[in-house]
Amino acid sequence: MNAFSNALAQLKKAADLIKLDAPILEILKNPKRLFEFSLPIKMDSGDLKVFHGYRVQWNDARGPFKGGIRFHPKVDIDEVKALAFWMTIKCAVVGVPYGGGKGGIEVDPKKLSVSELERLSRAYARALTPLIGPDVDVPAPDVNTTPQIMAWMVDEYSKMVGHWSPATFTGKPLAVGGSQGREEATGFGGFIALRELLNSLKIKKSTGLTVAVQGFGNVGYHVARLLHEAGFKIVALSDSRGGIYDKKQKGMDPKNVMQTKQEKGLIDGCYCVGTVCDCENYQAITNEQLLTLPVDILVPAALENQITEKNAGRIKAKIILEMANGPTTPEAETKLLKKGTVIVPDVLANAGGVATSYLEWVQNRQGYYWEKKEVLAKLEKIMIESFAAVWKAGQAYKTDLRAAAYAVALERIGSAIKAKNS
Secondary structure (H helix, E strand, O other), X not given: OOHHHXXXXXXXXXXXXXXXXXXXXXXHOOOOEEEEEEEEEEOXXXXXXXXXXXXXXXXXXXXXXXXXXXXXXXOOHXXXXXXXXXXXXXXXXXXXXXXXXXXXXXXXXXXXXXXXXXXXXXXXXXXXXXXXXXXXXXXEEOOOOOHHHHHHHHHHHHHHHOOOXXXXXXXXXXXXXXXXXXXXXXXXXXXXXXXXXXXXXXXXXOOOOEEEEEOOOHHHHHHHHHHHHOOOEEEEEEEOOEEEEEOOOXXXXXXXXXXXXXXXXXXXXXXXXXXXXXXXXXXXXXXXXXXXXXXXXXXXXXXXXXEOOOOHHHOOOOEEEOOOOOOEOHHHHHHHHHOOOEEXXXXXXXXXXXXXXXXXXXXXXXXXXXXXXXXXXXXXXXXXXXXXXXXXXXXXXXXXXXXXXXXXHHHHHHHHHHHHHO
């Protein structure tokens, strides 16, 4: 289940669908640049440890490379290539003037002290400095990277180039040029995409629809919170250590679960409101079990390759909202589509993050900042228009939403490549 192989399979399906010109397909099958770094870091113990970092710049036909930085022990070049390719597609789907890139370091940041994490973040920024910039490549947070890490990186980059350059990184804290609304942007974008899907399917009564969310980090929390506030029933949540399931499917408030996680360090088999916990009607579950629960909507918001050929047949949800990158393999998708499952693909569902990164970049460059209400209003407009374009393509090509999203993206990228090479 190589993520990059999955990405190429998705590309081929869409390219065949729209009869993409062969030269453009060849360009999009290959990254423009690959970089690998050795990052020697002095640990708190005084020992020297070498970490391995990557940056892939896939395509910049539509604008600067754009993509997050992931800190994870399983980061490798194929994963980063896949993520960079998906970012190229994602930026085109939502119409922001970027290409795609991605970066990462093979590390478990939970095993580092704060000072070690800062030294590693700054070392990576120094390695990136000749390769990035507001008109060249604009990195952002991803899995296990935070606004604080972005603050260290933009500070280090600015020292290296000799001037303050906030537009080189997005996802920063407000104090150093971050945008209002960025924290909830990805989850908010997913919520809007799901709302537009339900409207398009003419499902008018969303109140009471049951939802399971795999991955209770920033993205999973905010999409779960917004769905709960809109009347959906959140009946299962999980993080990397496991999850919790409401057997009676009455629903839970994600804010209470997050409070429990912050106080105890994990989501356990009880549902707690303040000091009162109900352990009888809730049970501990694994991430694998969550995927196959009897719910209306499944939200994979963790890592790639969670829904596979092996478990696709046991998935009961009628709608899958992909808030993670690449959570569904092509083989699994084929099975799910055959039984009528509707999948809102990652390149649309979680694109609220990069769309708001674009809004942050714009604010940095003009030196004028908007209130949260205005940022989220702009994001909502982007998501509504993007969903409409994908839905229209799906109807025109008589295909699923992922192939439709790719069709929209490939037509836009193809036009840019042709314009530059005509």
